[in-house]
Amino acid sequence: MDTYYKSKRTGDLIRYSLSYVVLIICAGIFIFPFLWMLSTAFKIPSEAYTLPPKLFPKTFTLDNFIEGWKYADFTRYTLNTLTVTLLATLGTVLSASFVAYGFARFKSRYNNLLFTAVLATLMLPSQVTLVPTYLLFTKMGWLDTLKPLIVPSFFGGGAFNIFLLRQFFRSIPKDLDEAAYIDGANAFQIYYKILLPAIKPALITVALMSITFHWNDYMSPLIYLNSDQNFTLAIGLQFFQNSFGSSQIQMLMAVSLITVIPVLILFFVGQRHFVQGITMTGIKG
Amino acid sequence: MKARKNSIAKREERHFFFFISPWLLGFLIFTLYPMIFSVILVFTNMDMTGTGKFIGFANIIRAFVQDPLFYKSLLNTLYFVLVSVPVSLILAFLIALLLNQKIRGVGFFRTSFYIPYITSGVAVTLLWGWIFNAQYGLINYFLSLFGISGPSWLSDTKWAMPAIIIMGVWTIGNSIIITLAGLQDIPEQLYESAEIDGANGLVKVMRITLPLVTPTLYFNLIMGIIGGFQIFMQPYILTEGGPSYATYTYMMHIYNNGFKYSEMGYASTLAWLLFIVIMIITQIVNRTSKYWVYYDN
Numbered sequence: 001m002d003t004y005y006k007s008k009r010t011g012d013l014i015r016y017s018l019s020y021v022v023l024i025i026c027a028g029i030f031i032f033p034f035l036w037m038l039s040t041a042f043k044i045p046s047e048a049y050t051l052p053p054k055l056f057p058k059t060f061t062l063d064n065f066i067e068g069w070k071y072a073d074f075t076r077y078t079l080n081t082l083t084v085t086l087l088a089t090l091g092t093v094l095s096a097s098f099v100a101y102g103f104a105r106f107k108s109r110y111n112n113l114l115f116t117a118v119l120a121t122l123m124l125p126s127q128v129t130l131v132p133t134y135l136l137f138t139k140m141g142w143l144d145t146l147k148p149l150i151v152p153s154f155f156g157g158g159a160f161n162i163f164l165l166r167q168f169f170r171s172i173p174k175d176l177d178e179a180a181y182i183d184g185a186n187a188f189q190i191y192y193k194i195l196l197p198a199i200k201p202a203l204i205t206v207a208l209m210s211i212t213f214h215w216n217d218y219m220s221p222l223i224y225l226n227s228d229q230n231f232t233l234a235i236g237l238q239f240f241q242n243s244f245g246s247s248q249i250q251m252l253m254a255v256s257l258i259t260v261i262p263v264l265i266l267f268f269v270g271q272r273h274f275v276q277g278i279t280m281t282g283i284k285g
Numbered sequence: 286m287k288a289r290k291n292s293i294a295k296r297e298e299r300h301f302f303f304f305i306s307p308w309l310l311g312f313l314i315f316t317l318y319p320m321i322f323s324v325i326l327v328f329t330n331m332d333m334t335g336t337g338k339f340i341g342f343a344n345i346i347r348a349f350v351q352d353p354l355f356y357k358s359l360l361n362t363l364y365f366v367l368v369s370v371p372v373s374l375i376l377a378f379l380i381a382l383l384l385n386q387k388i389r390g391v392g393f394f395r396t397s398f399y400i401p402y403i404t405s406g407v408a409v410t411l412l413w414g415w416i417f418n419a420q421y422g423l424i425n426y427f428l429s430l431f432g433i434s435g436p437s438w439l440s441d442t443k444w445a446m447p448a449i450i451i452m453g454v455w456t457i458g459n460s461i462i463i464t465l466a467g468l469q470d471i472p473e474q475l476y477e478s479a480e481i482d483g484a485n486g487l488v489k490v491m492r493i494t495l496p497l498v499t500p501t502l503y504f505n506l507i508m509g510i511i512g513g514f515q516i517f518m519q520p521y522i523l524t525e526g527g528p529s530y531a532t533y534t535y536m537m538h539i540y541n542n543g544f545k546y547s548e549m550g551y552a553s554t555l556a557w558l559l560f561i562v563i564m565i566i567t568q569i570v571n572r573t574s575k576y577w578v579y580y581d582n
Contacts, residue, residue: 102304155311216406
């Protein structure tokens, strides 16, 4: 019996160390591109192209950040991206929670039917509605403005988020609403003062996912924006690469790094919520 | 009493419609109306300015008979989906398995795998362009350490699509986290009783972990297929569909026809054909699910 436990323990130890080594190697592969981006951003041009590549540049320089930023109107692109990201996220959180509250709390003959419609839109690939939506925005004179990137978020906030928040609302006992109702609160006050604070973690999750989505979004800005002063970072970066990229890799990496950093900071701050939100959406549906 | 009950029901209904009204409006304006419009567009040669006339089935015939890029882009996209989806699924499962152990620094590892997913925008795509650079890129340098002279990835018709796939697989962080959540739902007692019966690690994985995590794998599979068919940004930025259309994806074909050549009617036709392809494939997967997806009830 003793030897059985002993061999089991050694087996565990071997397995443990082995998975540790494999994990370190895998994580290294996933992280390494970023480290390379980081180091290239601080290199002088001659060093950026040397082989073998060095992870620590011999001469550190900040020129790439300063020069690269000046090559195009990146400050402007950043402001545009911020505008889109913040307003669209506000719209997403507000309207998705508003709608989810309706689906979660009120009886109607049409509740199930319409909620099925919400879920069905999850399945529909976006390209089917792409062209008519473009024509619609053109007709409204919204082409080459930030409106097409912002306004739709205020109309429901996306099927996925409605679905997620409805689940959260339903996990809160309805007695809470009824007590408040007896105390004289109306439906909107119950939503705003009682239920929204109660699902704060879920709202943060939705906000974080919305921020990363809009910050990284490429397709919509590509379709709707065409003049330089309206570009978002995604489009600006691509133009920057087309004009200078292949010969100025250290600058391209510096500017790219600046645009990635906000998302990274956000991730580290909200890490727990991120993971929680993703797992909730994936499985517990 | 009955009247009172009625008025409560009516109030509930009013409240219901009041709160869902943003979605309802959005659904009508941004989903239902575009869908109907999109069906009509299939039978027209409308351009970007919104002018055009009915041309019957000409767009559909054009896709199947006159447009070699329809088949080319569809096959390229299928190639991408058929390779990247299974590879991502298996890799995500294996990494999630490793992360599901009681290991120090698990938060650090989880973060490492998740970061590529949340940063996967243009900046990171440009980074990959550099990684795949034939002369100065990381991958070919790494290969040269083993005496292998790497291909000129993005400008070689054989290697361009594998390059896009490698980059796609690199962003599996989301599937890893979802799979991990599935793994953590498996009751510990199952493993304990299996251990008493003398099951080893591999048997436990094959007989307990794998079957019980199949609903999660199924979810990842369906999401992977739907997302995979819409691959656009990476090839558009890295290769513009080249070399000689080796990475020209279906979504790029829709984009080019609609927004470069101003053929809105044809672009809508292509979009609906893609929708049909995705529906058929997900339905096939759905039908097979009863043979391999394990459900509690």
